[in-house]
Amino acid sequence: MSHILDRPIWSALQTRHASLAQGDALALRYPPTVSLFAATGDDRAESLDALRALASPGETLLVVQSSEALVPAGMKAVSRASLVQMMAVEPLPEIADPRLELLGPGDAQAMLDLATLTKPGPFTLGAQSFGSFWGIRQGGRLVAMAGERLKQPGYTELSGVCTHPDVRGQGLGRLMSLYVAGKISARGDRVYLHSYSTNTAAITLYGSIGFKLRSDMHVTALALV
Missing domain, CATH: 3.40.630.30 (Gcn5-related N-acetyltransferase (GNAT))
Structure with missing residues (x-):
């Protein structure tokens, strides 16, 4: 079925x-x-x-x-x-962190630049049409972000998770994933995501915060x- x-x-x-x-x-x-x-x-x-x-x-x-x-x-x-499609087993709690801010249309180029550098998946200047994105700046520069992409009744995809190479190792990818997943869960949607099957580091990260494999996928x- x-x-x-x-x-x-x-x-x-x-x-x-x-x-x-x-x-x-x-x-x-x-x-x-x-x-x-x-x-x-x-x-x-x-x-x-x-x-x-x-x-x-x-x-x-x-x-x-x-x-x-x-x-x-x-x-x-x-x-x-x-690809693998993973889904959060349970709703994830909302978390607060003063470093995170809601991104807007004026951030579109900075978002595209970060995505182009880190290659989290397909990304365009119009990505905010999918849903909300949040980010972290350091020294005025966008260094981490994540947001919402595909949406179905009762489901929202966590996507666009990326961290600038200069700040990797600080746990920002994990923080961004948990933050956006918490926002989605708070609306009553189940959170899911996609990752390349070869990206074992990302799959391990998502598994550690409560995501499980739902289905193998193909792009x-x-x-x-």
Whole structure:
């Protein structure tokens, strides 16, 4: 039996992110200024054709789901990678720390710069369209952040967790994860996240704060031939 998070992009765009959705009943995507995430609700040929129709020349669409994505006719798989999807076993408590601040539109470039440097996953200047992000500054410079990404009824994804190399080893990644997860839990949502299967350090960190494996996942980058 399928789970709402087996195709998390599809379920988000069908529900809590419907205002961001571009496409039709067969395939949906986020605006390219927000994300290159796209999805279908199933693997029927007509759904895959609709997915291809959402792609622009020179653009790469990213599909995340529990099964390996099929490649639509007229497209190619540029890359594939394995992910794990982890979920907090219990609601996480809200924590307070005076160093953390809610980030706003004026922080978009600093957020993108930090994400580009640390590569937590796909990130754009429009990432705040997904949800709220929080960060820590040192000397006026953004050095750590985390926030919300995909949202479904009863679920919110913790994402964008990154720490500048200059401040690693201070526990800021753990702090950011706990802080944002606590905010999500306080709303009554279950917290989940994705990590590359090869990122054992991140998986160990998330396991230590109460996350367990829910499903193996796959991310596929698709482009027009």
